[in-house]
Amino acid sequence: MFENLSTALQKTFKNLRGYGKLSEKNVKDALREVRLALLEADVNFKVARDFVKRVQESCMGEDVLNSVTPGQQVVKRVNDELVELFGGAHKEFDLAGKPASVMLMGLHGSGKTTTAGKLANRWKRSGRRVLLVACDIRRPAAVEQLSILAGQVGCDIVKPEPGETVPALGKRAAQLSCEGKYDVVIYDTGGRFQVDDELVHELKEFSAETEPKNTVLVLDAAIGQESVNVAEAFRDAVGLTGLILTKLDGDARGGAALSVHAVTGCPILMTGSGEKMEDLDPFYPDRMASRILGMGDVISFVEKAQGVVDQDEAMKMQEKLMNNQLDLQDFLGQIQQMKKLGPISNLFDMMPGNAMKLDGKQKEAMATASELEMKKFESIIQSMTPHERRHPKEIDRSRRLRIAAGCGRKLADVNQLLKRFEQMGKMSKQVKKMGKRLRHLKKFTTK
Incomplete structure (x- = not known):
């Protein structure tokens, strides 16, 4: 959603931030690119025209052109106008009355x-x-x-x-x-x-x-x-x-x-x-x-996670992680909860920072690869017996071959899953050690 527009606008504003001081020509050139990006995004012609006009009027003041961070001031003006374009404040259904x-x-x-x-x-x-x-x-x-x-x-x-x-x-x-x-x-x-x-x-x-x-x-x-x-x-x-x-x-x-x-x-x-x-x-x-x-949109990401993640299960999972007691059944549960959050490409849009530096095609490729990997891992774990899920260390070569045949995957895919799970176990040990060090440091500083 909005990948093309987002990529075009970020490229334009990246160039704008490179100026230590902005002239009216710099702003007009940048807003010309913004207008083209809006039209390419299939925005109504009159809407795009009026949007750029309002942004340009608000950017021509001394507080923007002579600002210490003029590029950032332009981005703020564009952000404010985008919010108004979308309707301003959030609106809810009228659920008063019964029914x-x-x-x-x-x-x-x-x-x-x-x-x-x-x-x-x-x-x-x-x-x-x-x-x-x-x-x-x-x-x-x-x-x-x-x-x-x-x-x-x-x-x-x-x-x-x-x-x-x-x-x-x-x-x-x-x-x-x-x-x-x-x-x-x-x-x-x-x-x-x-x-x-x-x-x-x-x-x-x-x-x-x-x-x-x-x-x-x-x-x-x-x-x-x-x-x-x-x-x-x-x-x-x-x-x-x-x-x-x-x-x-x-x-x-x-x-x-x-x-x-x-x-x-x-x-x-x-x-x-x-x-x-x-x-x-x-x-x-x-x-x-x-x-x-x-x-990004961290607030929506947190709200979505709270809506699909069981808090009691999350606490149990955290305790298992700290004690290095996770098994493949837990891993399967995490995959299934991740799927409930919706398309991964949408989650990328909510994350500020590195994820947003990718263009639309790169994000889509990464999201598709991640979703395919989750489906692959899910099918492999579901092909295991309950005992194998609880005791992954007992899965030898013959068991791996049987699991691969049972889910229609390759032996290399099963090996990849078990290696990933092993890496997660090593990470949980490091987290546990770090927690002990922090507790020790806290005791030392409070004396």
């Missing part, structure tokens, strides 16, 4: 039904009672898809009855949600391949029956500027309180995310970057701007 109602809209292929499942999963994990309503009665298997997602999440679902219209279904579901004392009801409405009069009429009737507090459009970010046109059409026809951008992991340019708020005035509430239930994140304009400019 809070969320009406999801979108075209076919935008990921609307999957997003409904992800939202249900997110709110259920926060302790809310969630009801899903399958209102997409035209798309084949849409009701079945939502039923499967409801089963995975563990929440109730309302399905259409034979011959029931969409507005009638909405009215019945609204009554059931009140009677059942649900906290949130999510309506997965029908989509089309394009916004037409029939869809608009259906959504208006449905909205009149259910009166949802949140009318949210699910947008496919990978289709670029067309997604902005779709958002405008839904906003004008039905009215929107927010947007959810999906498939950001498949959009290296990011033009939709950069343009959609400026064009429509609708806040981006959340973003989807994968197919797993956990791959839906709140959208923070300041954090996204920081990631684009190569400064």
Whole structure:
């Protein structure tokens, strides 16, 4: 996500930081590159033009040109304008009232039904009672898809009855949600391949029956500027309180995310970057701007880790690490938890420093290699017996050959895993020794 734009901007600002003193010409030349980078990222032409104009006006003051660090001052101005371009402050769903109602809209292929499942999963994990309503009665298997997602999440679902219209279904579901004392009801409405009069009429009737507090459009970010046109059409026809951008992991340019708020005035509430239930994140304009400019997003990384990592298990793992008691079953658990964090390429974007010095292709290559290695190691460990996982030192050549054959890997792959595990054991010994030295030093300094 935003790899091309991020690489171009960082290159421009690296050159700008090389000047001890900036002239107006230096700033104009740099902002010309910024404008080109925005246009190449498929940002709306007017949005890119106005963005550069605002940055240029704020950079021409004496506080920037005569600053001790003028290049850094320009980066700050660009960062501030990026935050405003994304919508300024973070916006949340309006979940006041009982039940809070969320009406999801979108075209076919935008990921609307999957997003409904992800939202249900997110709110259920926060302790809310969630009801899903399958209102997409035209798309084949849409009701079945939502039923499967409801089963995975563990929440109730309302399905259409034979011959029931969409507005009638909405009215019945609204009554059931009140009677059942649900906290949130999510309506997965029908989509089309394009916004037409029939869809608009259906959504208006449905909205009149259910009166949802949140009318949210699910947008496919990978289709670029067309997604902005779709958002405008839904906003004008039905009215929107927010947007959810999906498939950001498949959009290296990011033009939709950069343009959609400026064009429509609708806040981006959340973003989807994968197919797993956990791959839906709140959208923070300041954090996204920081990631684009190569400064990482440590806060989002920590929040994501806290959401998928079991704290008790983490403490047990830490104790095992300090006592050099880790086995391959623990190693497998770590791999599986790492996979829950989402695509590794997205994690790279959250890390400031060395990871951000790589260009988009290098980061993608590293992420792909890391994910393939994790899958390889996971399959090898799963091919071992429980005894072998607990006692890796007993895995001799004959066992290694059997393990390799069992998972369809090479003997060299098994050897690589065991060597990596051995290195981890040596590292834990060093950590333990370091801990003892620090405790000894603390006793010495407190005397």
